[in-house]
Amino acid sequence: MIAGGQVKAAFRICYFNGIIPLWRSPLLIWAVFLTPLSFLFFLFVITGPTDPQFLPHAVVGGVLFTVIFTGNGMLNDCAYLRLERQLQQIFVASPVRPFAYLMGMALSELAFTIPALVLFLAILLLVTPVSLLGFVGLLGVVLLTWLMATSLGFLISTLFKQLREIWPIGTLTFSSLAVLPPIFYPAYLIPARFQWVAFLAPSTYASQLADAVTGVNVGSPLSPGVLNSPWLDLAGLAGATILFALAAAYLARWREP
Amino acid sequence: MEALVAQKVTKRYKGRHRETLALDAVDLSIAKGRLFAFLGRNGAGKTTFIKIASTLLAPTSGRVELFGRDVVADPAAVRPLIAVVPQEGKPFYHMTPREHIVEYLRVRGASGETAKSRADGMLEAMGLNEYKDEVSYRLSGGLQQRTMVAMILATQAPFLFLDEPTLGMDPFARRQVWKVIRRAAQAGSTVLLTTHYLDEAEQLSEELAVIESGRVLYRGTAEALKSTLGREVRLRFSRGFTAPELQPYGRVFEERGAVTLLTMRKDVRELTELALERGSEITVGPVTLEEAFLELVGRGIEEDA
Ligand SMILES: Nc1ncnc2c1ncn2[C@@H]1O[C@H](COP(=O)(O)OP(=O)(O)OP(=O)(O)O)[C@@H](O)[C@H]1O
Ligand SMILES: [Mg+2]
DSSP states (O other): OOHHHHHHHHHHHHIIIIIHHHHHOTHHHHHHHHHHHHHHHHHHHHHTTTOTTHHHHHHHHHHHHHHHTHHHHHHHHHHIIIIISOHHHHHHSSSSOHHHHHHHHHHHHHHHHHHHHHHHHHHHHHHSOOOHHHHHHHHHHHHHHHHHHHHHHHHHHTTOSOGGGHHHHHHHHHHHHHTSSTTSSOGGGSOGGGHHHHTTSHHHHHHHHHHHHHTOOOSSOOSSGGGGOHHHHHHHHHHHHHHHHHHHHHHOOSSBO | OEEEEEEEEEEEEEOSSOEEEEEEEEEEEEETTOEEEEEOOTTSSHHHHHHHHTTSBOOSEEEEEETTEETTTOHHHHGGGEEEEOTTOOOOTTSOHHHHHHHHHHHTTOOHHHHHHHHHHHHHHTTOGGGTTSOGGGSOHHHHHHHHHHHHHTTOOSEEEEESTTTTOOHHHHHHHHHHHHHHHHTTOEEEEEOSOHHHHHHHOSEEEEEETTEEEEEEOHHHHHHHTTOOEEEEESSSOOHHHHGGGSEEEEETTEEEEEEOGGGHHHHHHHHHHTTOOEEEEEOOHHHHHHHHHHHHHHHHO
16 A cells, blocks of 8 residues: 555544544543643642733643643553554555554544644633744644644553553653643742752643644743743654654564564 | 565564574565465464564574565665555544545645545455544454455555455455455465465465474465475374374364364275274364374474474
């Protein structure tokens, strides 16, 4: 199958693995919404009225939380299809290239989150003005974060031979990426000496970059000063994406060892 | 022309505590368009072989070529030519049988029209028409398995690997599936299937291989297997005979008081006379593939012991 066929295959997989289930069980949308929405709610109740800069950052955080959790979906779905249903195998033993299968799976995860993303983006426009360029930039950050998260999700899924070992790992990993780092809360709240620690998580770069492109101001600058550079954020996010994608490609069990 | 050529294929699974030799230098070739069955006890190595030949598992050593292409070195050339029913595979829970076939064909590159018309034909042939629009989590186990098989057979791939395709199917469904598999072979596909139903292997396969402990014990037709073993007929004595005295004639089983002997044609007359003398009823019939299999594998186990 030629390249065009592979792209079509990826979108086809997205259609039946992402869109059809969403269509048949619309309640699934709520599952995606609920956690980031409740975070947002609590943060608003606690601090919203006192810090006017805080809310837009947290709403952008809601966008990123949703996107980061596509990685958890990727992890669970890829493991489930490979280990429980033997369905990865029917795509591997076919003209579909492994890469097209992966893109199809990752697109399905994205399809799942689109309703939630639309909601959060709408809330964002309500709480702060965002320029068209800023909006496009944010979508770019969303796409990069999605690639980063789904690569990581797939990477982790390749490490397991048993489904039952996976579930806690996924929740742990992606919660640590989306809740612990300054995604919902602003990074300057971290004591200056430890601000660099947040940059060990690739999601921090995504959050900082998203703030930068949308023009959301999060208060005092971070130290050391280099942490305030959007270029560092871009490099960190892109670097993590490439690293995870390469490791995933290397470890993928297209052919069991 | 050979569709599959395997040379000295060996697979060792490394476990924490022990190593399993799942395949031990297996040589095998399957002619193009042949309907070939793999028989063997649980753990004999059938699935391991299928996974290696279908690019899903790396061999420890040895070579498999499919239509002249190396499955290890050049999987991208092999994969478009194959389709696999994995052992104990399950369909997507949220899709209907019809969607499974249509979507899988489309992902593999078929046009919408081709996919739909093949899906309709396949649903009909597999007896799935009644269930074609039911999401698969509402289907019984056998119907889910039929969905998997229908999806793979609809590809009309040049090489079809079917690992226990009729698992959990009722006798009617099995016969429907046999028909579709036969048709695939007639249309030119090469089929390698495994089954534990020996009647199925006898009905369906043109050639078979019996594998035990990772080695090929026999390869040929079902008929030839029976005669090479020297077990052509089954004699059943209702009474008057003991197992030890019949042992020299062949393999003996005792079941519910009757004695069954698998033996050669030439001994039938003598034993019939003897049975009449002793007032025993005797029934004579051809040996089934299942009996020949028990004999062949049984001998292998005895030799190992
Ligand atoms: N992933 C694995 N890791 C370790 N050992 C394995 C693995 N898969 C199979 N084995 C071992 O390899 C041997 C062959 O297994 P295989 O699945 O090929 O048998 P099979 O002939 O298909 O059996 P069945 O009729 O039960 O399906 C068995 O001893 C099995 O325990
Ligand atoms: Mg098996």
